[in-house]
Amino acid sequence: MEELSKEKIREIIAKRVAKEIKDGDIVNLGIGLPTEVAKYIPKDVTAILQSENGILGMRNLESGEKANENITNAGGQLVGVVPGGMFFDSLMSFGIIRGGHVAATVLGALEVDECGNLANWMVPGKIVPGMGGAMDLVVGAKKVIVAMEHTMKGNHKILKKCTLPLTAAGEVNLIITEKGVIEVTNKGLMLTELSPYSSIEDIQNGTGASLIISENLKTMDVE
Secondary structure (H helix, E strand, C coil): CCCHHHHHHHHHHHHHHHHHCCCCEEEECCCCCCHHHHHCCCCCCCCCCEECEEEEEEEECCCCCCCCCCHHHHHECCCCEEEEEEEEEEHHHHHHHHHHCCCCEEECCCCCEECCEECCCCCCCCCEHHHHHHHHHHHHHEEHHHHHHEEEEEEEEECCCCCCCEECCCCEEEEEECCEEEEEEECCEEEEEEECCCCHHHHHHEEECCCEEEEEEEEECCC
């Protein structure tokens, strides 16, 4: 299969995730790759981006725009705010999250398995700052989308059963990688879309669990 650059992989994933966002949705974008989704949300879709450190109406900075150093997302990146956006404390922010007001959360993973279990906050023996709001987000959001590279240095990240400490159990709905789109169902992991840069054999070889191939399998739209 065609070898993709890191930049192209991230672009493919972010573009496809953006197609899951619907008009009027309140969406939380995790740090890292998920933040890039904001660049590809269709112009005719008005989504309200929420940051767990206390912003509703977050936006990416425009090229050349002077940043306000007091406004950052949860990952410490400088961001802007749309007209009508608002700021609030952590109590309000997590009230929004835990109250079920977030339509979708997009976040990365170290591991995810066929039961929808998610491990994304620590590797035993490594120093970590903490899991942040991930635990609350994956339980509180109506839809949980894992956006990540399909493998890590050739090792499986999508497994039959997670081996790392869990962030949450049974909460993941959708996995989007550069190789395809996989739904978590009560029968297992179902491949619903295949990247034009991959094949069924390629994606199965890169997955540590058996994939159910959808009868309506289609090509993943990465444009």
